[in-house]
Amino acid sequence: MNLSLRANEKIYINGAILKFDRKVSLELMNDATFLLETHVIQPDETTTPLRQLYFVVQTMLIDPRNAGAARLLFDRMLLTTACIFEDAAVLAGLQSIDRLIAEDRSFEALKQLRALYPMEAAILASSGQAPQPRLDPSIPGRAFVDTRLETQFA
Secondary structure: OEEEEEEEEEEEEEEEEEEEEOOHHHHHOOOOOEEHHHHOOOOHHHOOOHHHHHHHHHHHHHHHHHHHHHHHHHHHHHHHHHHHOOOHHHHHHHHHHHHHHHOOOHHHHHHHHHHHHHHHHHHHHOOEEEEEEEOOOOOOOEEOOOEEEEEEEO
16 A cells, blocks of 8 residues: 655554654555544544544554453444434444444544534534534633533543
8 A cells, every 4th residue: 555645744553653754655565554644533623422433443543552442432432322313324324334343444434434424413413412612711722622522421
């Protein structure tokens, strides 16, 4: 597999974080678990159930040593998330994601999770449960906080 990275872009390969000071092309010659920086979300971006599930799957890829614990968390969160949604397309997507994880195809599961984001946003907006971020100056480095979701899914 050939990958092209921009200067200072990070890539996570088998738990290691690599960063190059200039544009570079990489060729992976064997199977490797990797994640591009553009697909990584930060903890403060886990503002919805699907983004929280994404974060757990991402953790399985980025930190292979703790993938077992993250997998247990994924299983619990998947059940909880499936109970939140009634939409058939979202539920089918979650079932597909569960199958991909069982087949150790985490990268593809992340891709499917990202594809569900627009449906989730529409469902949350129509039910009046869309995150309403508010400014919280007491937390450095985090301009917006949705305390309702933090307590609901903590």
